[in-house]
Amino acid sequence: MNTEYYDDIVIGGGKAGKTLAPALVMAGRKTALVERSSTMIGGGCINIACIPTKTMVASAEVAHTVRNSAVYGVKTNVPTVNLAEVIQRKRSVVLSAREMNLHNLAAALGKNLIIGTARFVDSKTIEVVTPEGITRILSAERLFINTGTRPLIPPLPGLKETGFLTSESIMELEQLPEHLIILGSGYIGLEFAQMFRRFGSRVTVIGQREQILSSQDPDIAIAVQTLLEQEGVEFLLKATVLGAERIGNATKLQIRSADRAIHLQGSHLLVAVGRAPTTDSLNLAAAGVVKDASGFIPVNDHLETNIPGIWALGDINRGPQYTHISLDDYRIVKSNLIDGGKRSSRDRLVPSCLFIDPELAQVGLTEAAAQQQGYAIRVAKLEAAAIPRARTSGRTEGLLKAIVDSETGHILGCSLLCHAAGEMISTVQMVMQAQMSYTVLRDGVLTHPTMTEGLNLLFSKL
Numbered sequence: 001m002n003t004e005y006y007d008d009i010v011i012g013g014g015k016a017g018k019t020l021a022p023a024l025v026m027a028g029r030k031t032a033l034v035e036r037s038s039t040m041i042g043g044g045c046i047n048i049a050c051i052p053t054k055t056m057v058a059s060a061e062v063a064h065t066v067r068n069s070a071v072y073g074v075k076t077n078v079p080t081v082n083l084a085e086v087i088q089r090k091r092s093v094v095l096s097a098r099e100m101n102l103h104n105l106a107a108a109l110g111k112n113l114i115i116g117t118a119r120f121v122d123s124k125t126i127e128v129v130t131p132e133g134i135t136r137i138l139s140a141e142r143l144f145i146n147t148g149t150r151p152l153i154p155p156l157p158g159l160k161e162t163g164f165l166t167s168e169s170i171m172e173l174e175q176l177p178e179h180l181i182i183l184g185s186g187y188i189g190l191e192f193a194q195m196f197r198r199f200g201s202r203v204t205v206i207g208q209r210e211q212i213l214s215s216q217d218p219d220i221a222i223a224v225q226t227l228l229e230q231e232g233v234e235f236l237l238k239a240t241v242l243g244a245e246r247i248g249n250a251t252k253l254q255i256r257s258a259d260r261a262i263h264l265q266g267s268h269l270l271v272a273v274g275r276a277p278t279t280d281s282l283n284l285a286a287a288g289v290v291k292d293a294s295g296f297i298p299v300n301d302h303l304e305t306n307i308p309g310i311w312a313l314g315d316i317n318r319g320p321q322y323t324h325i326s327l328d329d330y331r332i333v334k335s336n337l338i339d340g341g342k343r344s345s346r347d348r349l350v351p352s353c354l355f356i357d358p359e360l361a362q363v364g365l366t367e368a369a370a371q372q373q374g375y376a377i378r379v380a381k382l383e384a385a386a387i388p389r390a391r392t393s394g395r396t397e398g399l400l401k402a403i404v405d406s407e408t409g410h411i412l413g414c415s416l417l418c419h420a421a422g423e424m425i426s427t428v429q430m431v432m433q434a435q436m437s438y439t440v441l442r443d444g445v446l447t448h449p450t451m452t453e454g455l456n457l458l459f460s461k462l
């Protein structure tokens with residue numbers, strides 16, 4: 001079989017890969033981008049993750065607003081959610097994003113955008129099997145792995161037989177679940193919990209620990225739980241699922257919680273307990289690339305694997321698993337290999353936003369982490385209801401919190417649980433990045449009445 005030679009090969013077209021491949025071409029490198037599936041052009045974010053979920057979150061928000069419209073003096077009928085039409089809207093948003101990505105990649109790469117599944121033959125060579133079953137052999141000086149993750153399925157007795165849902169299949173449901181049980185109280189679990197509750201399902205979230213969102217401070221996690229409970233989401237925490245079975249149209253779970261045996265029955269079960277790396281079919285051993293115990297690829301600050309000439313970007317290098325981090329991984333590699341820079345993943349700020357309503361946005365250290373790291377800290381807290389714009393909009397739920405280094409006045413971290421938090425957190429992040437004092441946000445002239453103006457109030461608490 002003929003070997004096709006390239007300067008660079010990108011395996012997987014996630015956020016990092018699909019951005020890096022055209023940049024390498026622009027830099028004069030003969031580059032191939034190998035993407036497993038034509039329905040995944042543009043990667044997970046636009047096809048099965050951020051974009052479809054946030055499109056559906058928007059539908060849920062409309063249902064919620066209509067349901068509560070009387071509070072604003074606007075009378076409507078009780079909303080009827082047509083899930084099939086919600087899904088149709090989601091499909092059309094995804095499709096237009098995918099078409100735009102295909103257009104851009106085809107323009108940049110031409111026939112070197114290759115649809116097929118890649119696996120290593122050696123450290124410079126991969127085998128690609130196309131959907132038509134044709135095998136191609138490709139070789140390059142440098143390879144970039146960006147193959148992402150898939151839902152992690154725990155080895156629970158009986159689970160496979162229940163026909164459980166994942167974050168992908170739940171976004172193809174066209175009939176509303178009567179009772180959706182969600183295994184996992186992290187990002188995916190909570191976004192779908194509120195969404196389906198607002199669509200009209202009964203929702204029960206099962207969490208392993210006493211606290212949902214285990215990486216957050218307890219006060220923030222409790223505030224999130226409380227506001228979801230106020231909307232009718234039920235929580236079963238400190239719970240271990242021992243087994244599952246499908247009985248007729250119901251899924252039944254055997255659970256142990258606080259030494260009690262519980263049998264919980266629902267119409268649907270969503271498994272959302274984390275993500276597994278897509279490394280198993282890559283045959284990394286043939287290239288000598290090391291995996292960790294969970295199958296992720298360890299990298300150094302420049303995202304190099306243990307094998308010279310092979311990099312790993314995005315979720316596959318253990319993340320943090322966010323699209324904006326995958327994009328920043330691209331920036332690191334581009335800077336170091338194309339622009340002659342020395343960019344590193346060390347000390348980069350990682351903002352995030354949990355897209356429930358109100359949003360929970362976070363950057364930097366939590367209070368617990370700052371204490372653990374030995375900082376002398378001052379903590380500011382503000383109820384969202386204190387912000388004038390929150391009151392005019394009727395969006396008064398939430399809690400804002402900032403952690404400041406009491407010696408330097410630098411902001412160490414911030415958690416915003418309030419309307420528009422995902423937008424507001426960027427302002428805090430920029431002040432942190434510029435290493436300015438918190439007083440910049442306390443005393444800065446901010447437009448009235450905006451949610452961001454709440455930062456004046458939050459930092460005045462110090």
Ligand SMILES: Cc1cc2nc3c(=O)[nH]c(=O)nc-3n(C[C@H](O)[C@H](O)[C@H](O)COP(=O)(O)OP(=O)(O)OC[C@H]3O[C@@H](n4cnc5c(N)ncnc54)[C@H](O)[C@@H]3O)c2cc1C
Nearest residue numbers: 012014015036043044049118147148314315321322323326
């Ligand atoms: C439901 C959900 C919601 C999310 N919401 C958000 C959000 O709101 N904001 C946010 O920042 N993050 C969110 N995330 C996380 C985010 O989607 C990921 O961090 C992001 O997509 C990074 O992906 P990546 O670049 O690592 O690769 P991916 O986007 O996962 O892409 C990997 C690509 O590699 C391809 N591939 C895999 N194996 C092979 C192979 N052997 N050969 C060829 N191609 C291969 C796949 O088909 C895929 O297209 C969400 C995740 C999920 C699951």
Ligand SMILES: NC(=O)c1ccc[n+]([C@@H]2O[C@H](COP(=O)([O-])OP(=O)(O)OC[C@H]3O[C@@H](n4cnc5c(N)ncnc54)[C@H](O)[C@@H]3O)[C@@H](O)[C@H]2O)c1
Nearest residue numbers: 154184185186187188189208272273274275321353354355
């Ligand atoms: N808005 C966003 O940015 C967004 C949205 C969705 C997903 N994501 C990304 O995708 C990642 C994966 O999301 P996720 O929600 O699957 O993972 P997660 O790590 O956020 O949460 C998984 C939860 O499942 C729990 N768990 C693990 N095993 C369990 C078991 N057997 N029974 C019950 N609970 C169990 C964990 O304790 C944890 O709380 C996130 O960490 C995030 O990086 C981001």
